[in-house]
Each structure stands twice: as structure tokens, then as C-alpha cells.
Amino acid sequence: MKFVSNAGQERVIDLLRPGLMPGHRLDIVSPVYSLFAYAEIQSDTSHLAHTLTPPEAADLALLGSPADRAARNRLQVPWLARQFAHWIDTKAEVRRAKGAIPQGAMVMRDSLNQPLQAVLGSFGCSTDGLGITPGNPLSLIQAAENPAETQMLSQWFDQQWSNLQAQPDAKAVLVAQLNELAAHRDPTGIYALILYSLFANSGDGMDEDRIVKSATGIRNTVVWKKLYRFQRDGVVGALDKLDRFGGCIIADSVGLGKTFEALAIIKYHELRNDRVLVLAPKRLRDNWTIYKSNDKRNVLAADRLNYDVLNRTDLSRDDGASGDIDLAHVNWGNYDLVVIDESHNFRNKKSPRQGNETRYDRRHVSLSQIPLDCCRLHRHCGGQV
Numbered sequence: 001m002k003f004v005s006n007a008g009q010e011r012v013i014d015l016l017r018p019g020l021m022p023g024h025r026l027d028i029v030s031p032v033y034s035l036f037a038y039a040e041i042q043s044d045t046s047h048l049a050h051t052l053t054p055p056e057a058a059d060l061a062l063l064g065s066p067a068d069r070a071a072r073n074r075l076q077v078p079w080l081a082r083q084f085a086h087w088i089d090t091k092a093e094v095r096r097a098k099g100a101i102p103q104g105a106m107v108m109r110d111s112l113n114q115p116l117q118a119v120l121g122s123f124g125c126s127t128d129g130l131g132i133t134p135g136n137p138l139s140l141i142q143a144a145e146n147p148a149e150t151q152m153l154s155q156w157f158d159q160q161w162s163n164l165q166a167q168p169d170a171k172a173v174l175v176a177q178l179n180e181l182a183a184h185r186d187p188t189g190i191y192a193l194i195l196y197s198l199f200a201n202s203g204d205g206m207d208e209d210r211i212v213k214s215a216t217g218i219r220n221t222v223v224w225k226k227l228y229r230f231q232r233d234g235v236v237g238a239l240d241k242l243d244r245f246g247g248c249i250i251a252d253s254v255g256l257g258k259t260f261e262a263l264a265i266i267k268y269h270e271l272r273n274d275r276v277l278v279l280a281p282k283r284l285r286d287n288w289t290i291y292k293s294n295d296k297r298n299v300l301a302a303d304r305l306n307y308d309v310l311n312r313t314d315l316s317r318d319d320g321a322s323g324d325i326d327l328a329h330v331n332w333g334n335y336d337l338v339v340i341d342e343s344h345n346f347r348n349k350k351s352p353r354q355g356n357e358t359r360y361d362r363r364h365v366s367l368s369q370i371p372l373d374c375c376r377l378h379r380h381c382g383g384q385v
Contacts, residue, residue, distance in 0.1 A: 001149055004119065004141040011131025012106070012119055013040055015143055019108035019116045025049060027107040027157050030125035031100070032061040033174075035080040035181070036071045037125045040132055042083060049092040050161060054101050056173055061126065062181060067133035078182045085178035094171040095164045104129060107154045118144045118153035208232070211240045216271040222303050223264045231257050235264045238365060242337075247364040249343070258367045262339050263291060263300065265365055266307050274336035276307040281342050285309055288341070289323070312340070337363045344368040 004010055016026070020041055025048040033053065053060065062081070064071065088094065104124045108117040121141030128135035144150040218224050227235065234250060238261070241248035252258050266276045278288050290298055292305045310322050310330075319328040343366035 001142045002145050004121070004143050006123065006129075006131040006135055006139065006141055012123060012141065012143075013130040013132060015117055015119055016041065016106060016108055016130075019110070023048075023111035024116075025109045025113070027105075027109065027154075027161075028052065028125055029097075029101060029103075029105040029157065029160065030129070031058070031102075031104065032124040032126050032129070034064045034068065034124075034126040035062055035077060035084055036064045036068050036127050037130055037132070038084045038087070039071070039076075039080055040127070040130055042087070049087075050157075051088070051092055051094050052101070052157075052160065052164075053094060053096050053170065053174065055096055055099065056170075058100070060174075060177070062177065064127060065133075068127055071127070078184075081178045081182035085175045085182060088171060088178065089175050092171070094174055095161065095167050096170045097160075097164070105153065105157060107150075107157050109154070115147075115150045115154035118150045118157075120153055120156075208236050211236050211243070212268070213272075216268060218264070218268045218271060221264075221267050221271075223260060223267050223300050226299075227260060227264060228257070231261050231264075234261050235268075238265055239268065242363050242365070247366070249366045249368060251368050259287065259341075262341075262365055262367055263305065266337070266339060267303055267305060269337045270306060275334055276337045276339065277335040278307055278309045278339045279312045279315070279341065280309060282311045282313065284341055285311060285323070307339075308335075312342075337365065339365045339367070341367050 004012060004015070006012055020026070026041070027050040029052040031054050033051070063077065103120065103122055105120045106118070106125075107115055109115050119141065120143075122139035123129035123135070123141050127133040144153055212218060224232075234252065238248045238250060242265075250258050250261055252261075262278075266278075269276055280288050288307075288309045291300050292298075292307060292309070294301065308325060310325065310327075314322045314327060317327050319326075321327065
């Protein structure tokens with residue numbers, strides 16, 4: 001017997017490939033059966049197979065391991081699952097072990113049922129087990145070096161196989177698992193699963209007591225008390241993203257209170273002695289100035305908001321007046337937070353890609369009712385959000 005390092009030119013797959021041809025048979029004992037391992041041995045699926053699998057409740061790791069992320073990203077899982085299921089259904093016989101499978105084995109036989117090659121050790125029918133991706137360097141894998149050793153290992157497999165009675169349902173269960181992976185998925189269901197995977201474990205990250213600093217007094221402000229619960233959740237999430245990433249997008253639909261959420265974020269920063277700039281379309285400027293003015297219509301007058309409001313087109317101007325602000329004397333670098341209204345239509349005419357100044361290279365809160373179009377903001381901000 002010889003040791004197999006399962007790396008470089010000495011891999012399990014390299015020992016098996018010469019025997020993968022029509023009429024030959026591959027006997028497999030493995031605790032796992034990865035689709036991507038099958039992809040490596042499918043060059044000629046006319047060969048037969050005897051497969052010994054773990055008990056029905058065991059996880060076969062059909063989708064591989066973290067090392068198979070690149071393979072999964074090729075989006076070939078349904079196709080591979082169909083091919084694998086067809087091969088198992090037409091070419092393979094399947095039996096289930098009575099208990100866990102502690103080690104793997106593969107025996108290659110010719111058309112006369114004579115063993116050609118045998119491998120035994122700490123590996124499985126997976127990409128790391130075949131040596132395609134890096135595996136555990138402590139894995140001990142041995143291969144037969146002569147016909148006598150090959151015969152001995154093949155007899156060991158035959159004994160394990162014969163100890164188990166024929167199990168017609170074993171193949172049906174495996175094929176059903178593969179067909180489930182091959183089934184067409186509704187796009188809405190896929191989107192829901194993506195959202196669940198992204199946010200299922202985010203509960204700790206949205207701890208209001210941890211994110212919102214009580215010393216600021218934000219919970220005693222008028223604007224905070226006017227927020228509905230779902231709006232407060234949005235504000236807390238935005239503050240968390242600002243601290244962690246330096247920017248966020250609030251993309252609620254029309255009428256859900258994006259402006260009041262932004263005003264709460266602004267007040268939070270003002271309580272920390274930060275200076276805030278709001279960039280708004282000229283037609284919406286009054287929607288923002290009303291909340292910082294001594295006006296009877298200002299329901300937030302008690303909060304004494306004190307942010308600056310400029311038109312979005314003012315970014316490309318070096319002088320002149322914008323409301324009561326003289327643009328020639330604006331200290332652009334003194335703003336700690338920039339709030340951009342209607343950000344999906346926003347353009348920065350002085351782009352860093354052109355070697356010019358970016359006047360809003362600060363922490364950003366972007367408001368948009370068109371979430372998918374907000375990706376434009378990343379480009380126009382020079383990748384800052």
C-alpha cells in the first residue's frame with residue numbers, strides 16, 4: 001500500500017480517471033456525495049456503479065462544502081442534479097449502511113469485474129476527497145500498489161456489500177433528493193430565501209440599546225416620539241449602517257415616512273454636535289427648510305433642527321446664493337453627515353474619476369423610493385457608499 005497525499009499530481013481523482021470508461025464499474029463507500037465530485041467523474045457516465053451510502057437521515061452534503069463556493073456560483077446545480085439523478089437511476093445500484101460510515105473507499109473494476117485500482121482512507125465522494133479542492137492535511141489515504149492489494153480491498157468492499165440486502169427504496173430516496181435540487185424554483189421564493197439568509201442572524205446587530213446612544217437624549221425628542229415602530233427600526237438600522245459602513249440607503253415606498261426617518265437621523269447627529277447638510281431637488285427644498293424654521297407649520301419646532309439645505313445642483317457651483325447661503329463661503333469639508341433626497345436621480349458633476357473634488361465624500365443617508373435604481377448612487381459617489 002502507498003500513501004496518497006491527495007494534492008498536486010497525487011490525487012484520488014488521478015488514480016480513478018484511467019478506469020472511467022464504458023463497461024467498467026466504480027464501487028463507492030462514502031459518507032458524502034457531492035454534485036461537484038460527480039462533475040469530476042462524469043466524463044464518461046456509461047460506467048456502472050455500486051454505491052454504499054449512510055443511513056437515510058444522514059446529510060449527504062450534495063451541495064458540497066465552503067470550498068465549493070466557486071462551483072456553486074456557476075449556477076449549474078439543477079443541471080448537475082439532473083445528470084447525477086439520471087446516472088444513479090440507470091447505472092447504479094444503491095444500498096444504505098446500517099450506521100455511520102467512518103471512512104471512504106473506491107474500487108475501480110473492469111468489464112470482467114476484475115479490480116483495477118482501489119483507494120481507502122479518510123476521504124469521501126467530495127471535491128476535497130478527490131483532491132480537487134484543498135482538504136484536511138491530516139487525512140490518511142492509501143492506494144493499492146499491486147494486484148494482490150487491489151484484490152484484498154475489493155474483497156473487503158464485496159463483503160460489506162453482501163452483508164446488506166437489496167434495498168430498492170435506497171435508490172429512490174437518493175434520486176428524489178437529487179430531483180428536489182433539480183426542480184424549477186419560483187423567483188419569488190428564491191428572493192425570499194436570499195433575504196432570509198442575509199438577515200436571519202441579524203437580530204443582535206439591530207439591538208436598539210446598543211446602537212442608539214441614550215446619552216444623546218434622542219428618545220426625548222419630538223421627532224423620535226412621532227415615529228412608528230417600523231420607522232424606528234429603519235432609523236436604528238440606518239444608524240448601524242452609518243457606523244459600520246459610512247453610508248446607507250432608505251428605500252421605503254412613497255408615504256412610509258422616509259423624510260421623518262431622515263430627520264430623526266439628523267437630530268441624532270446634531271445631538272452629537274455633528275454638522276449636517278441636506279441635498280434636495282429644488283422643487284422639494286421647502287419640504288426640508290420648513291422643519292428648521294420658526295414657523296407655526298413646523299411640528300418639530302421644539303427640536304430646533306439646525307441643518308443646512310442646498311439644492312443638488314449647487315454642488316457644481318462655486319459662487320452665488322442658494323436660499324440664504326452664500327456658496328462662495330461654504331466650508332464643504334466641515335459637514336459630518338450628508339442626506340441626499342431623491343437619490344436615484346442624483347448626479348455628481350465633479351467626479352473623483354475626473355480628478356476633481358467630491359464635495360459629499362462624507363457619511364451619507366440616501367433617500368429613494370426606487371430601491372433598484374439606488375445602485376447608481378454607488379457609481380456617482382465614486383464608490384463611497
